[in-house]
Amino acid sequence: MDAEPLLIYITKFISLTDEEESILISRLNFRKYLKGQYIVQHGDVCRFSSFLTSGCTKTFYIDHDGQEHIMMFSIKDWWSSDLGSFISQLPANYNVQCIEPTEAIQISYENQQKLYDEIPKLDRLFRKILERALVASQNRLVRNLSLTAKERYLFFKEQYTSFEQRIPQYMIASYLGITKEFLSKIKSQIILDQ
Numbered sequence: 099m100d101a102e103p104l105l106i107y108i109t110k111f112i113s114l115t116d117e118e119e120s121i122l123i124s125r126l127n128f129r130k131y132l133k134g135q136y137i138v139q140h141g142d143v144c145r146f147s148s149f150l151t152s153g154c155t156k157t158f159y160i161d162h163d164g165q166e167h168i169m170m171f172s173i174k175d176w177w178s179s180d181l182g183s184f185i186s187q188l189p190a191n192y193n194v195q196c197i198e199p200t201e202a203i204q205i206s207y208e209n210q211q212k213l214y215d216e217i218p219k220l221d222r223l224f225r226k227i228l229e230r231a232l233v234a235s236q237n238r239l240v241r242n243l244s245l246t247a248k249e250r251y252l253f254f255k256e257q258y259t260s261f262e263q264r265i266p267q268y269m270i271a272s273y274l275g276i277t278k279e280f281l282s283k284i285k286s287q288i289i290l291d292q
Contacts (some may be wrong), residue, residue: 099128103151104203107175111223118217125209129202137178137194137202144183144190146204150174153200154264157192158272168273170238171197171261177227178202197265247276248284 101123108114114122127146131137137155138144148155155178158168169192172178183190187207205213214221241250251274255262262270271281 099151099201101126101203103175104149107149108223111226112219121216122213125205125213127204127206129204131196131200133196133199135196137196138180138183138190138192140191140193141189143187144180146179146206147184147210148178148202148204150176150178151201151203153196153198155194155196155200156269157194159192166272168269171265171273181231197269242275247274247280250274251281251284
């Protein structure tokens with residue numbers, strides 16, 4: 099694995115000199131995960147922020163009844179971690195599990211802090227990433243409170259066209275906050291309406 103996908107991503111936000119790129123690359127880890135492997139488990143401290151170069155992960159929690167609730171999916175060129183645990187270095191509230199074989203470029207918490215001192219503009223990069231994550235989370239919350247299940251599904255299908263082919267229906271249902279049976283009914287109704 100090489101750092102090129104991450105370097106290309108970074109250029110959307112900031113530019114790095116060759117020396118800065120070398121410093122950054124020296125502080126990265128490269129990891130391959132099998133389908134089903136966890137990047138982070140509930141109760142463990144999230145030590146790495148993972149930039150996916152292939153594969154797909156789900157971030158979820160399990161309630162007191164053993165029901166899985168998926169908060170987000172991440173694919174190539176997206177970040178995946180328990181952000182709260184990573185920032186605070188306290189035990190994770192969420193699990194991050196690979197639903198496909200996944201490759202990631204990782205930055206440890208300690209190395210990220212060092213990089214802020216060595217390359218101050220990386221602080222701006224990660225602030226922008228956090229801002230985007232916050233806005234996406236707020237928008238999802240508003241959709242969950244204001245849209246019907248059918249509208250949430252249609253939005254998901256429109257925004258994340260490739261997801262439906264690669265993510266099992268029961269996971270999509272969990273993400274939407276509905277049962278897989280209800281998702282099947284919604285899909286059947288949409289077909290009838292066309």
